[in-house]
Amino acid sequence: MANEIDKTVKNVRDAVKEGVHRENAEIEREDRENYDDVMTPGEKTKSVGREAAEKTKAAVDHAKRKIPNR
Numbered sequence: 001m002a003n004e005i006d007k008t009v010k011n012v013r014d015a016v017k018e019g020v021h022r023e024n025a026e027i028e029r030e031d032r033e034n035y036d037d038v039m040t041p042g043e044k045t046k047s048v049g050r051e052a053a054e055k056t057k058a059a060v061d062h063a064k065r066k067i068p069n070r
Contacts, residue, residue, distance in 0.1 A: 014061040021058035025051045 028051035032044060039047070 011065050014064045018058045018061035018065075021054045021061065025054035025058065028054065 028047050032039065032047050032051075036044070
């Protein structure tokens with residue numbers, strides 16, 4: 001029983017973290033769309049990198065929930 005509770009807590013935590021990471025990635029993309037004309041190429045590159053990193057973190061959190069017996 002304790003294992004099931006622990007697994008549920010971990011799954012909820014990972015789901016919340018996944019949502020936060022996906023939202024952060026969306027914010028980066030929207031910032032580039034809204035401020036594209038005033039961003040320097042370096043700022044755009046960093047923004048793309050941050051978006052990719054957030055999407056990767058979200059994918060990892062999603063994958064953690066799919067792993068059985070963790």
